[in-house]
Amino acid sequence: MRFRSPPRRLAEPDMTPMIDVTFLLLIFFLVTAQMAAQARKGVQLPVEPGESRLESAASGLVVVVQADGLVRVGDRGVDPAQLQQLAREAAARSPTVTPVVRADRAAPAAALNAVTEALRQGGAPGFRLATESGGRP
Amino acid sequence: MRFARSRSQDRGRPLINMTSMIDATFLLLSFFLVTTAMQRMEGKLTGALDTTAAGKGDLQAVVVEVDGAPGAVEFRVAGRTLADAAALRELLQPLPKEPGVAVRMRNGPSVADAAAVLQLVRDAGFERVSYAAAP
Numbered sequence: 001m002r003f004r005s006p007p008r009r010l011a012e013p014d015m016t017p018m019i020d021v022t023f024l025l026l027i028f029f030l031v032t033a034q035m036a037a038q039a040r041k042g043v044q045l046p047v048e049p050g051e052s053r054l055e056s057a058a059s060g061l062v063v064v065v066q067a068d069g070l071v072r073v074g075d076r077g078v079d080p081a082q083l084q085q086l087a088r089e090a091a092a093r094s095p096t097v098t099p100v101v102r103a104d105r106a107a108p109a110a111a112l113n114a115v116t117e118a119l120r121q122g123g124a125p126g127f128r129l130a131t132e133s134g135g136r137p
Numbered sequence: 138m139r140f141a142r143s144r145s146q147d148r149g150r151p152l153i154n155m156t157s158m159i160d161a162t163f164l165l166l167s168f169f170l171v172t173t174a175m176q177r178m179e180g181k182l183t184g185a186l187d188t189t190a191a192g193k194g195d196l197q198a199v200v201v202e203v204d205g206a207p208g209a210v211e212f213r214v215a216g217r218t219l220a221d222a223a224a225l226r227e228l229l230q231p232l233p234k235e236p237g238v239a240v241r242m243r244n245g246p247s248v249a250d251a252a253a254v255l256q257l258v259r260d261a262g263f264e265r266v267s268y269a270a271a272p
Binding site: 015019022023025026029030032033045046047048049050051065098100103104105106107108109110111112113114116117119120124125126127128129130131132133 | 159166180181183184185186203242243247248250251252253255256259269270
């Protein structure tokens with residue numbers, strides 16, 4: 001007499017950690033992609049290695065100077081008076097943090113001069129000019 | 138003593154099919170992995186802003202005035218006109234570093250030129266660097 005062998009159960013791998021990691025990666029890419037798009041829209045930074053050491057990585061006010069000389073903070077264009085007011089507010093919030101200027105390499109120095117003058121009048125002690133370091137931190 | 142759950146008990150639990158969700162998630166993940174453009178590393182060049190008036194606070198600093206057109210700048214230091222960056226580097230290298238350098242930028246050159254000058258001054262060993270528009 002032949003007995004039927006019991007049906008063999010398939011081993012099921014635990015998928016939970018893999019799904020967790022996948023979702024974490026997905027959320028990371030979703031968040032960072034939006035941030036990068038906001039901050040780096042349409043600006044080609046000057047190609048310079050920059051300084052070898054920086055005291056603070058924090059940045060309060062970020063001023064963008066486009067190639068045509070248009071100055072904006074965030075998504076809106078600002079004139080020198082508005083920039084001066086923004087610099088004053090930023091200096092009141094965090095006096096030690098210097099504003100970051102993200103200026104297009106082809107923009108006229110006149111635009112950078114206007115920005116630095118507005119920052120100076122707004123009470124900023126200095127500024128940090130963003131560069132494309134191309135490997136060297 | 139623990140008993141293994143019988144198959145009849147398993148039959149009562151609702152099973153959610155995760156396959157389609159995992160498929161969609163992997164698809165999105167692959168999309169972001171492929172489309173994400175890796176940005177180059179960024180550096181920063183700091184410049185102090187003289188809060189007294191352009192240049193007046195740096196009485197001891199070496200004043201470097203930058204003039205010219207984009208890509209064709211000339212430098213004026215203590216009455217001398219220097220035609221290129223190499224000459225400026227040679228002039229700055231042996232100077233004492235403590236007083237610092239005051240960069241005075243005219244409106245003619247470009248932002249790339251301004252960044253190049255700030256970089257040159259930093260590379261020459263100066264820690265105190267101020268920036269202002271040339272009067």
